[in-house]
Amino acid sequence: MTGERGERGDREADRQRTIAYLDLVEGRGSVELLDDGTIRALLQSGLRIAVVGASSRPERASNDVMASLVARGFDCVPVNPNEREVLGRTAYPTLAAAVEATGPVDIVDVFRRSELCPPHAVEAVEVGAQCLWLQLGVVSWEAAEIAADAGLGVVMDRCLKVEARRLLGA
Numbered sequence: 001m002t003g004e005r006g007e008r009g010d011r012e013a014d015r016q017r018t019i020a021y022l023d024l025v026e027g028r029g030s031v032e033l034l035d036d037g038t039i040r041a042l043l044q045s046g047l048r049i050a051v052v053g054a055s056s057r058p059e060r061a062s063n064d065v066m067a068s069l070v071a072r073g074f075d076c077v078p079v080n081p082n083e084r085e086v087l088g089r090t091a092y093p094t095l096a097a098a099v100e101a102t103g104p105v106d107i108v109d110v111f112r113r114s115e116l117c118p119p120h121a122v123e124a125v126e127v128g129a130q131c132l133w134l135q136l137g138v139v140s141w142e143a144a145e146i147a148a149d150a151g152l153g154v155v156m157d158r159c160l161k162v163e164a165r166r167l168l169g170a
Helices: 002-025 036-043 061-071 095-102 118-126 141-149 160-168
Strands: 048-052 075-079 107-110 131-134 153-155
Touching: 036 153, 036 160, 048 061, 048 095, 061 075, 061 160, 075 095, 095 118, 107 118, 118 131, 118 141, 131 141, 141 153
Parallel strands: 048 075, 048 107, 107 131, 131 153
Antiparallel strands: none
16 A cells, blocks of 8 residues: 555656646746846856755766866855765855855755755745756746745756856857
C-alpha cells in the first residue's frame, strides 16, 4: 500500500511539474517574466550574484556556471549549507548569511529543484535582491509570484551563463 501511495505522489508531482513547464512555454504563467532587453540591461549593470546550490564539484552545472560568471567579471557568492568553499570563495549556509558577510546581491541564481524554490524567493525578497533567477529546467510559479509581488524581476528556465553569452557576447 505504501508503495502505491508513493508512486501516486510521484506521478502527481511529475504532473504538476509538467503543467508548470507547459504554462511557461505557452505564456500562461501567473507572473510576467523578464524579457531579453531587461535581462541585458540587468547583466550590464555590474552585478553581484548569489549562486544558491553552488557546488565545489566541477562536474556540477552550478560550478560551471559560477566559474563562467566569475570569468566574465561578475562578483559571485556561493550559497550552500553543504559546502565550505566553491571556486576559492567562502560558501555560506543561507542567503541571509551571505549578504550579512559580503554585502548585498542583485541576482539570486537558484540551482534547486522547482518545489524547493519558494523559500529561496522569500530569502531573495528579504535581502533586497533585484531579480530571482531560476536556472534551466527550474520552473516554480509559486516562487515567481513571491518574488514578483515584492517587486523583483523573475527569470525561469534559463541559464545565466548561456544568457550572458547570448545577450552580452563572447
